Amino acid sequence: MRDIDEHTITAAVLASLEACDDQRLRQILGALVSHLHDFVREVQLTEEEWLQGIRFLTATGQACTDTRQEFILLSDTLGVSMLTVALNQRRSPAATEATVLGPFHVDDAPRAEQGQDIAAGAPGRPLDVDIVVRSSDGSPLAGADVDVWQADEDGLYDVQAGTQRRARALMKTDAEGRLRFRAIVPTGYPVPTDGPVGRMLVASGRHPWRPAHIHFIIKAQDHETLTTHLFREGDPYLDSDVVFGVRKSLVTKMDAGLTYTFVLDRKE
Amino acid sequence: MRDIDEHTITAAVLASLEACDDQRLRQILGALVSHLHDFVREVQLTEEEWLQGIRFLTATGQACTDTRQEFILLSDTLGVSMLTVALNQRRSPAATEATVLGPFHVDDAPRAEQGQDIAAGAPGRPLDVDIVVRSSDGSPLAGADVDVWQADEDGLYDVQAGTQRRARALMKTDAEGRLRFRAIVPTGYPVPTDGPVGRMLVASGRHPWRPAHIHFIIKAQDHETLTTHLFREGDPYLDSDVVFGVRKSLVTKMDAGLTYTFVLDRKE
Numbered sequence: 001m002r003d004i005d006e007h008t009i010t011a012a013v014l015a016s017l018e019a020c021d022d023q024r025l026r027q028i029l030g031a032l033v034s035h036l037h038d039f040v041r042e043v044q045l046t047e048e049e050w051l052q053g054i055r056f057l058t059a060t061g062q063a064c065t066d067t068r069q070e071f072i073l074l075s076d077t078l079g080v081s082m083l084t085v086a087l088n089q090r091r092s093p094a095a096t097e098a099t100v101l102g103p104f105h106v107d108d109a110p111r112a113e114q115g116q117d118i119a120a121g122a123p124g125r126p127l128d129v130d131i132v133v134r135s136s137d138g139s140p141l142a143g144a145d146v147d148v149w150q151a152d153e154d155g156l157y158d159v160q161a162g163t164q165r166r167a168r169a170l171m172k173t174d175a176e177g178r179l180r181f182r183a184i185v186p187t188g189y190p191v192p193t194d195g196p197v198g199r200m201l202v203a204s205g206r207h208p209w210r211p212a213h214i215h216f217i218i219k220a221q222d223h224e225t226l227t228t229h230l231f232r233e234g235d236p237y238l239d240s241d242v243v244f245g246v247r248k249s250l251v252t253k254m255d256a257g258l259t260y261t262f263v264l265d266r267k268e
Numbered sequence: 269m270r271d272i273d274e275h276t277i278t279a280a281v282l283a284s285l286e287a288c289d290d291q292r293l294r295q296i297l298g299a300l301v302s303h304l305h306d307f308v309r310e311v312q313l314t315e316e317e318w319l320q321g322i323r324f325l326t327a328t329g330q331a332c333t334d335t336r337q338e339f340i341l342l343s344d345t346l347g348v349s350m351l352t353v354a355l356n357q358r359r360s361p362a363a364t365e366a367t368v369l370g371p372f373h374v375d376d377a378p379r380a381e382q383g384q385d386i387a388a389g390a391p392g393r394p395l396d397v398d399i400v401v402r403s404s405d406g407s408p409l410a411g412a413d414v415d416v417w418q419a420d421e422d423g424l425y426d427v428q429a430g431t432q433r434r435a436r437a438l439m440k441t442d443a444e445g446r447l448r449f450r451a452i453v454p455t456g457y458p459v460p461t462d463g464p465v466g467r468m469l470v471a472s473g474r475h476p477w478r479p480a481h482i483h484f485i486i487k488a489q490d491h492e493t494l495t496t497h498l499f500r501e502g503d504p505y506l507d508s509d510v511v512f513g514v515r516k517s518l519v520t521k522m523d524a525g526l527t528y529t530f531v532l533d534r535k536e
Contacts, residue, residue, distance in 0.1 A: 002507060002514045006354040012512055013347035019473035029472055031311050033346055039303040040351050043296050050343070050352045057339045061329005071325045075318070078301055079281035083308050084318045086274040204297055205287035239270060244280055246270045 010037045059196040067159035069103035073197045076100055076243035077206075091224070094136045095265045099228050099245040102215060103191075104157040109147060112169035117182040122167035124153035124184025128257045133177045133218055136265050140177025144220035144264075145170065148183070150213070155189025185254055186212040188237050201242070208242055211235035212254070216262070223264040230260055278305045327464040335427035337371035341465045344368055344511035345474075359492070362404045363533045366496050367513040370483060371459075372425040377415060380437035385450040390435035392421035392452025396525045401445045401486055404533050408445025412488035412532075413438065416451070418481070423457025453522055454480040456505050469510070476510055479503035480522070484530070491532040498528055 004012045013033045020026040039045075045053075063070035075081045081100045089098055112118050119126070133144045149168035151157050158166045173179045190208035192198055201208050212232035219225045231238060231246055232254040238246050252260055272280045281301045288294040307313075313321075331338035343349045349368045357366055380386050387394070401412040417436035419425050426434045441447045458476035460466055469476050480500035487493045499506060499514055500522045506514050520528055 002516050002519075004350070004354075004512060006351055009347045009351050009354065009512055016474050016508075016510075017472055020471075021473060022471065025471060028311050028313075028317065029468075031307050035303040035307040035310070036346065036348055037351055039299050040348060041355065042303075043299045044355055045296075045352050047352055047356050049296065050349070054337070054339045054343065057325070058329050058332045058337070061326050061332065061339075064326045064329065069322070069326070071322045071329075075322065078304065079277045080304060080308060081318070082272070083274055083277050083305055084313050084315055086272075086277065087309065087312055088315050200297075203288075203290065203293060204285055205289060206284050240284075242284075244272060244277055248270050251270075 006041065010034055013037075056196055056200070063195040067104075067106060068192070070195050070197055072101070072103040073191055073195075074200075076102065076245075077191065077197055077201060079244045082244045085227075091265050092136045094263050095224075096226055096228060096262045097247040097249050098226060099247060099250065100243055101227050102243070104159060105147075105149060105215070105217070106159060106165070106168070108165070109149065109168045109170050110165050112171050112181060114171070114174060115180055115182075116169070116171075118148065118167065118169040118171075119182065119184045120164075120166035122152040122158070122163075122184060124167075124187070126256075127183045127185045127254060128180070129183050130180045130257065130259045131178070132261045133173050133179070133220060134261060134263050135220075135223060136263050140173075141220040141223065141264065142173055142175045142177055144173045144177065144218055146173065146179055147217040147219075148181075149215045150183060150186050151189050153184065153187050155187055160192070183214065186214050186232055188212045188235050191242055206242065207240065209237045209240070210243060211237040211241055211246060214254075214258075218262055218264060220264055222267055224267055226262060226264055228262075230254070230258065274309065278302055281305075324464055324468070331463040335372075335374060336460070338463050338465055340369070340371040341459055341463075342468075344370065344513075345459065345465055345469060347512045350512045353495075359533050360404045362531050363492075364494055364496060364530045365515040365517050366494060367515060367518065368511055369495050370511070372427060373415075373417060373483070373485070374427060374433070374436070376433070377417065377436045377438050378433050380439050380449060382439070382442060383448055383450075384437070384439075386416065386435065386437040386439075387450065387452045388432075388434040390420040390426070390431075390452060392435075392455070394524070395451045395453045395522060396448070397451050398448045398525065398527045399446070400529045401441050401447070401488060402529060402531050403488075403491060404531050408441075409488040409491065409532065410441060410443045410445055412441040412445065412486055414441060414447055415485040416449075417483045418451060418454050419457050421452065421455050423455055428460070451482065454482050454500055456480045456503050459510055474510065475508065477505045477508070478511060479505040479509055479514060482522075482526075486530055486532060488532055490535055492535055494530060494532055496530075498522070498526065
């Protein structure tokens with residue numbers, strides 16, 4: 001393995017993985033190395049550009065906190081997140097489509113009851129939400145866990161605004177699979193531009209906007225978990241979402257009220 | 269751009285770069301996105317694996333400090349660093365070969381004089397170093413800057429051992445292009461295994477060892493800067509360096525003494 005050159009190095013790295021017992025890990029690392037090397041060779045990366053890349057990745061990692069995930073934002077803005085979501089959509093035609101998780105989900109959202117105002121002081125125009133969760137055979141899913149989060153009218157999530165948890169909640173559907181609560185009308189917002197990913201967007205001439213949306217994760221017994229958004233009809237950024245997440249089927253009216261039926265596939 | 273799928277998303281991301289004024293950035297980002305998407309499609313990455321990847325990259329960024337560069341270590345162990353070095357070797361046949369920078373270079377090494385013991389207390393068997401720096405036309409390069417760093421006999425750099433700066437120095441060649449100093453005989457060592465990259469090496473069945481070496485960066489007026497190592501002849505890991513950095517021409521005897529002539533190309 002002495003004197004490997006720019007052509008033989010890829011085979012040398014793949015050979016170093018031969019003792020890997022975990023076949024899936026070996027497959028993933030091997031493919032990653034092959035594609036990464038192809039990228040470096042294709043653009044004939046300079047050493048200065050390599051160092052800029054190292055600094056960018058380091059800054060991206062160091063921008064991550066308990067409440068900000070800059071690497072998810074990077075994955076989102078490069079289309080890697082939505083590609084992964086698309087590859088893993090094994091849903092029936094009736095089931096609601098998935099989209100990206102995004103960087104602002106937290107695990108410790110407050111619990112809320114039917115009818116509650118989950119805005120909890122977040123500024124914005126009130127929105128009465130009335131949703132139903134069904135199985136793909138049409139039967140209502142009672143007691144489904146519904147995890148909701150959204151930005152306020154200034155385009156900020158609670159974790160960005162530095163407030164207590166607000167405009168997010170963990171709720172459950174009732175016996176008819178229905179859940180009503182009060183939230184706020186979502187507004188479009190730019191993804192954070194004060195970090196390395198924002199600087200990449202600016203440098204590459206891209207706008208940082210996401211169309212207005214509300215996030216949902218819905219879990220029901222014996223069903224596939226659904227991670228998705230609902231998008232606000234009429235938003236000017238529906239056709240240029242910076243994270244490539246819009247699905248036509250997820251665009252809906254959100255003026256004073258929002259009604260929607262989510263359909264989950266039964267687990268195979 | 270609504271309803272893009274796993275096949276059309278790559279074109280959608282490339283289209284988002286159309287307003288990028290910096291043609292080189294556009295080329296690099298476009299190629300990165302294309303190869304990264306190909307990787308994700310080839311292995312059919314699951315959402316759980318995607319999340320593991322996000323966590324790995326985040327941990328790698330957060331393991332970086334002023335004196336530890338875990339992303340360089342990742343690049344080194346995946347062969348990306350040595351590939352970049354190989355692509356950028358535009359040297360004459362006479363010139364000394366380059367190899368990787370590695371993660372342990374610092375910018376504030378102490379200055380040392382001709383004849384000084386740069387070990388400065390680092391444990392190890394003394395090594396008398398006697399090098400010459402020449403231009404590729406054979407003329408000696410006086411006043412060349414020589415930046416040297418090495419691990420101690422326990423395989424640790426000062427920045428890992430948590431000591432003051434030692435076993436590293438910034439020196440200058442004399443009027444004959446010669447530089448003599450005392451260092452220590454290098455020993456092979458494992459790259460750090462207490463971080464995310466070390467865990468990747470263990471999980472993939474790879475050993476973490478580098479063959480014994482001393483690092484050099486040599487700068488001389490009107491000449492290309494040389495970043496390289498000298499490797500100790502006889503080391504058992506010369507054929508399986510974890511960062512793929514060994515060049516036959518850089519392997520040399522290092523018992524009580526080390527002599528070597530470095531040859532730099534004149535800038536075009």
